[in-house]
Amino acid sequence: MTQPTSFAFLRALGARTINAVWRLGFATRFLLATVRHTPAAFRRLPLTMREIYFAGVLSLTIILVSGLFVGMVLGLQGYDTLARFGSSEALGVLVALSLVRELGPVVAALLFASRAGSAITAEIGLMKATEQLDAMEMMAVDPVARVIAPRFWGGVISMPLLGALFTATGILGGYVVGVVMIGVDVGQFWSQMQAAVDFREDVMNGMIKSFVFGIAVTWIAVFEGYEAPPTAEGVSGATTRTVVTSALVILALDFVMTAFMFHGVR
Amino acid sequence: MSNDNVVEIEDLSFSYSSGRQVLSKINLRIPRGQVVGIMGQSGCGKTTLLRMIGGALKPSQGDVRVFGRSLRDMGQEQIYALRRRMSMLFQFGALFTDMSSFDNVAFQMREHTRLEEPMIRDLALMKLHAVGLRGAAHLMPSELSGGMARRVALARAIALDPELMMYDEPFAGLDPISLSVIGQLIRKLNDALGATSIIVTHDIQESLKIVDYIYFVADGRVIAEGSAEEVKASLEPYVHQFVWGEADGPVPFHYPAADYVADLLRGTRA
Numbered sequence: 001m002t003q004p005t006s007f008a009f010l011r012a013l014g015a016r017t018i019n020a021v022w023r024l025g026f027a028t029r030f031l032l033a034t035v036r037h038t039p040a041a042f043r044r045l046p047l048t049m050r051e052i053y054f055a056g057v058l059s060l061t062i063i064l065v066s067g068l069f070v071g072m073v074l075g076l077q078g079y080d081t082l083a084r085f086g087s088s089e090a091l092g093v094l095v096a097l098s099l100v101r102e103l104g105p106v107v108a109a110l111l112f113a114s115r116a117g118s119a120i121t122a123e124i125g126l127m128k129a130t131e132q133l134d135a136m137e138m139m140a141v142d143p144v145a146r147v148i149a150p151r152f153w154g155g156v157i158s159m160p161l162l163g164a165l166f167t168a169t170g171i172l173g174g175y176v177v178g179v180v181m182i183g184v185d186v187g188q189f190w191s192q193m194q195a196a197v198d199f200r201e202d203v204m205n206g207m208i209k210s211f212v213f214g215i216a217v218t219w220i221a222v223f224e225g226y227e228a229p230p231t232a233e234g235v236s237g238a239t240t241r242t243v244v245t246s247a248l249v250i251l252a253l254d255f256v257m258t259a260f261m262f263h264g265v266r
Numbered sequence: 267m268s269n270d271n272v273v274e275i276e277d278l279s280f281s282y283s284s285g286r287q288v289l290s291k292i293n294l295r296i297p298r299g300q301v302v303g304i305m306g307q308s309g310c311g312k313t314t315l316l317r318m319i320g321g322a323l324k325p326s327q328g329d330v331r332v333f334g335r336s337l338r339d340m341g342q343e344q345i346y347a348l349r350r351r352m353s354m355l356f357q358f359g360a361l362f363t364d365m366s367s368f369d370n371v372a373f374q375m376r377e378h379t380r381l382e383e384p385m386i387r388d389l390a391l392m393k394l395h396a397v398g399l400r401g402a403a404h405l406m407p408s409e410l411s412g413g414m415a416r417r418v419a420l421a422r423a424i425a426l427d428p429e430l431m432m433y434d435e436p437f438a439g440l441d442p443i444s445l446s447v448i449g450q451l452i453r454k455l456n457d458a459l460g461a462t463s464i465i466v467t468h469d470i471q472e473s474l475k476i477v478d479y480i481y482f483v484a485d486g487r488v489i490a491e492g493s494a495e496e497v498k499a500s501l502e503p504y505v506h507q508f509v510w511g512e513a514d515g516p517v518p519f520h521y522p523a524a525d526y527v528a529d530l531l532r533g534t535r536a
Contacts, residue, residue: 126363127362127363130358130360130363131356131357131358131360132360132361132362132363134322134356134360135354135356135360135362136362137322138320138322138349138352138353138354139349139353139373139374139377140346140347140349140350140378141373141374141377141378142346146377
């Protein structure tokens, strides 16, 4: 006879939980193995440079264009709100702090996960499906050292740079809308920004966020690719999981880090 | 005598963690210098056997000795050291798709030797010439036909002059010309390099032309062995069905199912 639905549900829930914990443990061991092969990644510097090119340079278009538009929207929305309180000259501060602390790291990481993370997963997954990783292993070359570690470090190095560029173009966007188009005083825009944005509290914390997101997204991407079932369906599923898991992890980590970093310093 | 065996497998059994037994009590010897075929239906455990010889899987029971050394207690480093003396041609070549044919062949030389680039270039071109594809050195794997890709993979497999060559279904999906070219290359390269070869295949006609000895595997066990002539003349029902390609026999045409009529009637009742 079939089991009562509630039991089946409990059993499914238990199985999923065990599976999730098992995967987390496996992913952690995988990360440690990758980090252990760091010297290999930097000994093969051209390989890591190539990955920086694929993950970083090729993501520039989407990062710069998105940064510009996010900054322009911030300029419009920020001006609208600030003008109500007669403090539209604080627009520079609003744009810069929003971008440096939050939007720069977070939106750049979300874009990075969908542009570069998915590509990394798909590439590694397809290499596995076509037995390229097995072949490498049979040639006594460790795929974690040759394929995974360079991609991991390529992503980790690219992410903070992309985050910084996103923020910079965003501020430029805010300037174009606020100063050039709306007519906020240019001196006020820049000088208030300079006075209000602290290098250690704001810029450095933003960079730390970007760096942590870089580790998280690239770790998820390489792990999902390496663990993908070697079929078309398996690789497509892994690619989707990379984007979805990355997005959730970025937002959760952002909340935790923000809580620690900006606990009412001002 | 046993020193002349490159691979010795004793009472080897293997089951996956799910409990499914793939190999049971396998015994076989691969003598130095020979081309040995391991044949059987798809899914009978041939590829698993090859992976065990390469040290990618550990036996559940029994032992695998390669070059006189047991793989059972070897660590990763030792297995890697052993793998530098052997090579494997994968079913569909498994060429690195982000590298040209030339770079694929040069891959192991760059990873495992300290040779200068001009020397690597000459060696890689010689290997490609041996499979007739020196002119395709600059092509990417996506620009090669199936047969060409298999030949480039073969050139890559012999890059470091291995003592033991393993071929996993080298004839799968090839046209008759490519099939014959690969078959002849396997034999010629084996003899020219003084290597030993293991061919895992279900392509009986092509492999009978080139192998010295054959093991038949069915349901995870060796059910017959012998030279090509002995296998052709075998009266063992499974071997006979396999060699002559009969649709029905010990290996049934139908996948196990419920009674045919009962199955159809169930549909009309519903």
